[in-house]
Amino acid sequence: MSLNTCAAEGAGAAGARAVLPLSAVETSPPNIAEPLAPSDKLHAALALMGFERFKPGQREVVEAVLAGRDALAIMPTGAGKSLCYQLPSLLLPDVTLVVSPLIALIRDQVARATARGLPVVSLTSHDGREERSQKLARIARKEARLVYAAPEGLRSQVVLAALKEAGVSLLCVDEAHCISAWGHDFRPDYARLGALRALVEPRSLLAVTATATPLVRQDILRSLSMTDAATVVTGFDRPNLRLAVTEVKGPDEKLEVIRRTLQEELSLGGSAIVYCNTRKNTEELTVALGARGVRAVAYHAGMSPPAREEAQGQWERGEVPTICATNAFGMGVDKPDVRVVMHHALPRSPEAYYQEVGRAGRDGLSALGLLLFDAGDIRFARRMLEQSCPDEQSVWRAWEAARRFADQDGICAPSLDALAERVAPAAGPAARAAVIHLLQAGALVQEGQGMRLAGGELHVNAELLEARARAEERKLHDMLAYVQRATCRQAALVTYFSAGDATACGRCDLCVGGSLREVAGEQRLDVLKALSCVARMLGRYGRVRVAEVLLGSHARPVVEAGLDKLSTWGLFRNRKRAEVLELLNALERAGLVVGTVGEYPTLDLTEAGTRVLKDGVVPPMWLPRAPAEVRPVERAVSSAAVGEEPPISAEDSALVEALRTWRGSMARSLRVPPYILMNDRTLKAVAALKPRTPQELMQVPGMGRVKVDKYGAAILAVVRGA
DSSP, X not given: OOGGGTSSSOOOSTTXXXXXXXXXXXXXXXXXXXXXXXXXXXXXXXXXXXXXXXXTTHHHHHHHHHTTOOEEEEOOTTSOTTHHHHHHHHHSSSEEEEEOSOHHHHHHHHHXXXXXXXXXXXEOTTOOHHHHHHHHHHHHTTSOOEEEEOGGGGOOHHHHHHHHHHOEEEEEETTGGGGOTTSSSOOGGGGGHHHHHHHHOOSEEEEEESOOOHHHHHHHHHHTTOTTOEEEEOOOOOTTEEEEEEEOOHHHHHHHHHHHHHHHHTTTSOEEEEEOSSHHHHHHHHHHHHHTTOOEEEEOTTSOHHHHHHHHHHHHTTSSSEEEEOTTSOTTOOOTTEEEEEESSOOSOHHHHHHHHXXXXXXXXXXXXXXXXXXXXXXHHHHHHHHHOOOHHHHXXXXXXXXXXXOTTSEEESSHHHHHHHXXXXXXXXXXXXXXXXXXXXXXXXXXXXXXXXXXXXXXXXXXXXXXXXXXXXHHHHHHHHHHTOSOHHHHHHHHHHSSOOOOOSOSHHHHHEEEEOOOHHHHHHHHHHHHHHHXXXXXSOHHHHHHHHHTOOOHHHHHTTGGGSTTTTTTTTSOHHHHHHHHHHHHHTTSEEEOOSSSOOEEEOHHHHHHHHHOOOOOEEEEOOGGGOOOGGGOSOHHHHTOXXXXXXXXXXXXXXXXXXXXXXXXXXXXXXXXXXXXXXXXXXXXXXXXXXHHHTTSTTOOHHHHHHHHHHHHHHHHHO
16 A cells, blocks of 8 residues: 555644655664653654554554554555554564565556665565565565565565564564455465464464455454454445446446447546456456546456556556456555546445445545445356355365375476466366465465365365355345335444444435435335335246336246236336336335345345335335436535545646646656656645745645655745746
């Protein structure tokens, strides 16, 4: 993460204690020592990084780890998780070791830390022998106390020995949800981090993540032996995010909604992410948008590493505003000006959705999170669920196949994915998940040479497999509840993660477009007609088929099933499809009907719905407002509510463009995205304040001592020349 987004209102160091020359930071950790008091040390380090105050929760986490206590930090995207370990790295005597799941993410984090002047190195499997030796020498000489590493980079005994020799003050597990088999992004390499703790013996351990339910939190604490950890949960609300769901039918309608939304949301600049559920969809959507004049690039794991880097680079540099990607993209993405994140299809879980949609609006300005829902997506989501949940037989078959492929040293494949491909004919669609279970069970070991049989007997935990399958099924249910039964999108997510009640946000499509109201007159009759149709279809069909019957559809499935003969067929023939589907959703929110999530989803009456149909007494329900009452969701939130910036003058606009030109040139020379140097909010603040001296430049939010020392002269020259 960029430190610019990690601490609140990053005002410069005017009034704060600026105690260090930049050279001290570039060569060794700062000597923030006596005679400063502990609280003064914190503020001195904070000022050095360009900020004058902590965001909520940051100080509690920092103070816990500095006191030698373990800590678990659950903070939403943009809340400043990285500062919680980067700032301690300036104050602790030995190494701060940060374990991060992806090499691409580490590369990005190191670039940001370097731009901030932090003494940092990375240890990954991509390092050559000489490069690795040089990095370890820097660590040994105390020149780099902030060390990022991928789990596979820590398999080397040489690396582990060097870290232990240097001493590890703090071990930080970034994206800690990856350690939990109950999380949405379990990674087998993370399962061994508990053992890493025992090897490097850190003074304290910090686990950070944005997405962890109470169950996942407990799993993280257990897996990392955090018996007395300070747990800091700062909440899950993102006040600048406008969440919305749009029901669509078929790819053509999806494409048109995406095209129109991009056109509207990016009319004043910024960028967008469109998440797709398959590699094929990312490519097809990119081409289709291009044919309609919308510039976009595709990104997925099937592309070569150089192609992925180029696609991400084009998007980060602002050369292409939209990236169409699978969930392989985004972890650690900190582009501040993402104005919209769209989901082309239903995500598998609220955890995955919350993490992905949270990449919008990192600059604190208004941003849209739009999910496109087609009932046909449920079947695909179920297939993905089945692939992620092997049964006992699949695991045994994967094990037997792996043994057949093993060489004399027990190596059965060069990688997890390669082994999954080899055992797939025997293990079936859930082959990859079966291999992961073998890793968890200790039957396989992932080493530098590849996947190796661990020896001994295999013990398959059938109860654990069944429990995981039930948990994944529950997540899909919860995702559908977010789409179809929520009365506030944001409150639904907050409740999911905090297991407590949440108040309505007042800005999502449901809050803006509807309300809880008494049902009478024509609306009461509509409710009774819809319930009657559900009852006559005997719980054997889903909501789309119910809607088709009410609309009087002549679609083949309706006619072949004889549903066009029902007395409720065509009762809503003069209504729009979206209106009927929303009415059915409102019935489910009210608990009058219930949907199932199976291969063939169904809709049936509840006991409450049966009573309403019998007595004719309809309780208060959340119902959509009349169209005249509703503003488009894209404009639903006032600028005051989300901290929109005021319009800038023509003079300031010219200076902003001049600063952007300088920033782009400098970023290209440093080979980093422009926003790592200065985000747009800081850039506009420079244009508004027009500083003339380094001291005045330090007053600009987002400019700290390190940035002023590095880039201040160039920035001031641009201001003087405008």
